[in-house]
Structure formats: structure tokens, C-alpha cells
Amino acid sequence: MLKTSVGMTHGRGITDNTLTKWVHALPRCVPVCDALEKFTSVKTGTSEQHKDLRSSTQAKYNRDHGVFQKWLQIHQPFAGFQPDRLVSIATGVVADASVNCNDAVNISLAAAFKMDRKHFTEVTLQRSDKVKTMSDKQNSITVRGKATVVNPDMFFNRINCILKSSSDPKELMSYELAPHDGVMRRSNKSALGILLKSFVPAQPEMPEKCHYVLDGGHLLQSVVWPQQSNYRDVCHGYVSYTLKHFGALTTVVFDGYNTSSTKAAALYRQGKRKAFNLLHKKKEYGLLQTFNSIGSTHQQVQNAGESFLLKLHGASSKCASLDKFRYLAYKKAISRTSLGSTFQLSTLPPTSAAAKQHSFRTYLAVQEWMGNHMEPTEWG
Numbered sequence: 001m002l003k004t005s006v007g008m009t010h011g012r013g014i015t016d017n018t019l020t021k022w023v024h025a026l027p028r029c030v031p032v033c034d035a036l037e038k039f040t041s042v043k044t045g046t047s048e049q050h051k052d053l054r055s056s057t058q059a060k061y062n063r064d065h066g067v068f069q070k071w072l073q074i075h076q077p078f079a080g081f082q083p084d085r086l087v088s089i090a091t092g093v094v095a096d097a098s099v100n101c102n103d104a105v106n107i108s109l110a111a112a113f114k115m116d117r118k119h120f121t122e123v124t125l126q127r128s129d130k131v132k133t134m135s136d137k138q139n140s141i142t143v144r145g146k147a148t149v150v151n152p153d154m155f156f157n158r159i160n161c162i163l164k165s166s167s168d169p170k171e172l173m174s175y176e177l178a179p180h181d182g183v184m185r186r187s188n189k190s191a192l193g194i195l196l197k198s199f200v201p202a203q204p205e206m207p208e209k210c211h212y213v214l215d216g217g218h219l220l221q222s223v224v225w226p227q228q229s230n231y232r233d234v235c236h237g238y239v240s241y242t243l244k245h246f247g248a249l250t251t252v253v254f255d256g257y258n259t260s261s262t263k264a265a266a267l268y269r270q271g272k273r274k275a276f277n278l279l280h281k282k283k284e285y286g287l288l289q290t291f292n293s294i295g296s297t298h299q300q301v302q303n304a305g306e307s308f309l310l311k312l313h314g315a316s317s318k319c320a321s322l323d324k325f326r327y328l329a330y331k332k333a334i335s336r337t338s339l340g341s342t343f344q345l346s347t348l349p350p351t352s353a354a355a356k357q358h359s360f361r362t363y364l365a366v367q368e369w370m371g372n373h374m375e376p377t378e379w380g
Contacts, residue, residue, distance in 0.1 A: 173326040212246040216254030305359025322352045
């Protein structure tokens with residue numbers, strides 16, 4: 001396997017055996033590709049057809065980089081830590097000496113050197129040749145020279161056992177407490193489309209002036225590539241198929257993701273259908289007006305976002321904050337959990353602070369879609 005579309009993991013996925021073959025084939029394939037380029041006098045390269053390669057986009061990225069750099073100079077995330085230790089910006093966790101992801105280039109070059117001038121069957125890679133990240137060590141700490149696994153949920157339960165006041169758990173719930181968001185369930189990508197179709201009356205025929213938006217993946221499945229075809233023939237086949245079945249007023253969108261997109265995950269594990277029904281059936285349109293209005297203040301956006309998430313999780317009207325609802329949800333979940341099972345803190349609703357930042361980013365994205373430029377540094 002020398003080349004695949006949308007990364008190696010697209011489609012059926014990739015096994016350890018396939019990954020090993022691909023990695024071991026790289027040192028052999030690169031010289032072959034170089035020799036073919038020299039023989040045919042053809043050089044591979046990239047053009048500025050992608051928007052990220054344009055000078056205007058690069059200038060914007062440089063300005064954003066400057067803003068981020070100035071912010072880091074004022075808010076130093078590594079203040080108080082040893083200069084030779086790796087620290088996670090998101091969690092503040094300090095890595096131990098076994099984490100070597102900062103030296104990934106040298107480690108990969110050393111592994112490639114071991115495979116140089118060797119037969120495929122003679123190449124062996126050790127665990128020491130693997131780059132170790134902080135995620136490999138996030139659930140374990142070294143105590144007296146021995147790695148010990150730490151269960152954050154059990155640690156939280158032990159904290160509850162030594163609390164001195166009944167009001168302490170309420171204060172604890174204002175923090176996320178979970179090291180990660182947990183495993184989000186996969187949602188049906190067509191669920192929202194099917195839901196929207198159920199509210200639209202069926203039409204006997206398409207309107208005269210209709211603009212189609214076509215998924216590029218549909219063309220890949222519908223158009224058969226001619227044998228002995230080149231790039232021009234393939235493009236011509238796509239264009240001919242689109243003009244024949246949809247007409248000239250058609251926009252074809254080719255889009256893909258190398259990794260799992262956050263759009264595929266449910267909104268705070270509640271689902272797109274539930275969020276849509278909350279707005280449509282319960283007529284909660286006032287919350288949307290806050291995000292559509294260009295003059296909304298930070299406090300209005302924060303209140304609208306928190307109110308929506310409270311209603312999405314089924315909180316009562318008496319519950320005014322997510323932090324308070326997290327405490328009530330925790331007590332309710334614990335009462336239903338048996339002694340032999342474990343409770344995951346990541347299943348709780350988000351904190352008020354997390355919802356605030358999420359609401360700010362949502363408001364910024366909505367305003368950008370509407371053509372209103374907002375300052376990103378002022379909205380999360």
C-alpha cells in the first residue's frame with residue numbers, strides 16, 4: 001500500500017500488519033519515486049490552488065500567530081515548572097522523563113536508520129523505538145520507582161469520604177474533574193437530514209430554478225472511471241455526469257477528515273435530534289435570537305448558552321446554573337449506581353465555565369457565517 005485516499009485509516013481501517021508493511025516500505029519507495037522523477041524529468045509540487053497556500057491566508061495566519069504569541073507572553077502557561085519538563089497546556093499535568101514526544105523527529109530518523117539496507121524480513125522494531133506521549137502516561141504515576149495506575153473516579157470518591165461539610169461537593173462540581181471527555185458515542189450522520197425532511201412537505205417535482213449542492217463522495221461512488229484514463233478524462237466524466245443529472249447550477253463539495261470529527265459526536269452526549277426538538281417543539285427561539293444578533297453582549301451569550309444546555313439536559317426551571325445541576329445529577333447518578341460498578345465523571349453535564357467558552361465560540365462561528373467579522377480574541 002503506497003497511497004490511499006483520505007489517509008490510511010479511511011474505509012475498513014488499518015491493521016497492525018498493514019501498518020508494518022507500509023512503514024517498512026517507505027525507505028524502499030522513496031528512492032524509486034526519486035529515480036522515476038529524474039528519468040521522466042517530471043517534478044512533483046504543489047500549487048496555490050488551496051486557500052491555505054494563498055498569500056492572503058498566510059498573512060492572516062501570521063497575524064493570528066502574533067496575537068497568540070503575545071497572549072502567551074502575558075499568560076505564561078509554564079510559569080513555576082522546571083524548564084526541562086513537558087507540561088500539558090490543557091490540563092497542567094507535568095510529564096515524567098519517559099515522555100519523549102518532543103524528540104519525535106530524532107526517534108523516527110533513528111528507526112529509519114535501523115531499516116536502511118536491510119531486507120523486509122530482517123527489520124525489527126522495538127518498543128523503545130516508539131514515541132511516548134503524555135496520553136500513554138496520563139492514568140499512571142511513578143511512586144518509589146514503580147508505575148501505579150490512578151483511577152480519577154476512585155480518587156474523586158475518596159475525596160468525598162474526607163469532606164468536612166455538605167457544601168463542599170457543590171463547590172467541587174464547579175470544576176470539570178474528569179481528565180478527558182470520555183468516549184463519545186457515534187451518531188447517525190443522516191439523522192439530522194431525515195429529521196429536517198419530516199418537517200418539509202413533499203414536492204411532486206423540483207422547482208424550475210433550483211441550486212443543487214452535491215456531495216463529492218456521491219460522484220466517487222456513481223461515476224465509473226474509464227480504463228486507460230488520465231486526470232482530464234476523470235474530471236470530464238464528473239462534469240458530464242453532474243450536468244446530465246443536476247444541471248449547470250450545481251455546487252460539488254469534496255470534504256473529508258483524517259481523524260474523527262467533533263461534528264460526528266453528540267452535543268454533550270445528548271444528540272442532534274434532541275437539540276432540534278427542543279427548539280422546534282418547545283419553541284425556544286428566543287435563545288437563537290441571542291446568537292443571531294450582532295449586538296449581543298458576553299453576558300447575554302453566556303446566559304443563553306447555559307439556559308439552552310440546562311433545558312437540553314432536562315433540568316428544572318428552579319435550577320439556574322450548570323454547576324448546581326451537576327451536583328444534583330451526580331447525587332442522582334450515585335443513588336442509582338451499584339457498589340460493584342464505577343461512575344464516570346465525564347458523563348456529567350459541562351460546568352458553567354466550560355459552557356461559557358463553548359457559547360462564546362458558537363456565537364463567533366454564527367456571526368462569521370452571517371458575514372459579521374468578530375475579534376476572535378474577545379470570544380474565547
